Amino acid sequence: xxxxxxxxxxxxxxDPPWSYSLDFEGNSRSILNQYETMNIEAICALKVPAxxxxxxxxxxxxxxxxxxxxxxxAWGFDYKSCAMWDKEAMGMGYWFRGQHxxxxxxVRGKVTSPPTSLRISSVxxxxxxxxxxxxxYVRDMIAKWYPSARKLEMFSRLKRPGWEVFGNQxxxxxxxxxxx
Numbered sequence: 001x002x003x004x005x006x007x008x009x010x011x012x013x014x015d016p017p018w019s020y021s022l023d024f025e026g027n028s029r030s031i032l033n034q035y036e037t038m039n040i041e042a043i044c045a046l047k048v049p050a051x052x053x054x055x056x057x058x059x060x061x062x063x064x065x066x067x068x069x070x071x072x073x074a075w076g077f078d079y080k081s082c083a084m085w086d087k088e089a090m091g092m093g094y095w096f097r098g099q100h101x102x103x104x105x106x107v108r109g110k111v112t113s114p115p116t117s118l119r120i121s122s123v124x125x126x127x128x129x130x131x132x133x134x135x136x137y138v139r140d141m142i143a144k145w146y147p148s149a150r151k152l153e154m155f156s157r158l159k160r161p162g163w164e165v166f167g168n169q170x171x172x173x174x175x176x177x178x179x180x
Contacts, residue, residue: 008051009164010111010149013142015059015134016043016071017155040067044074049152053109057142059134060102063094068104077106083121085135087128103138114145133157 019037050056056077060068072079083103090097103124113119118141126135143151143162156165 007150008049009152010051010054011142011146011151012048012050012054012154013057013139013151014154018061018064020063040070043071048075050076050108053111054107055111055146056106058104058106060104062098062102065102072104072106077108080105080107084123086123086125088125089128118144
């Protein structure tokens, strides 16, 4: 994990490793076969280094929408809005074969929404890639919306310029081209 000592962040971008109660170890497509997950209590208990005035962009899936709202509150944010990521291809699912994920927005303190000229559609169409990888487009837009804010990506796999990262799967540092 990256050391987060040394302050707070005005922007937090998170993709928690949600645990699904319907997973079972014999399922070769199980979340547990892709990465280590956390239960809702552990995610809620995280000490998120959010500044007094901070915006949270957090990914959630449809089956875990109530849990995601609980996390937003537990981390000290008020839910504001969401967008849908259309992955352009069906995935797994029990009621529907999921083709989307939800990007939730929460705020604490005084935070302004993105400038009118930079606001994007609430439907983000980007073909899905590697399991759990989110579209770079979203992170890039967040960086444009809050260029001077200190930014943290929680549960990241890659370290990118302008972002500090936190996660047990950070594999590659884009700053140096070396493993993190």
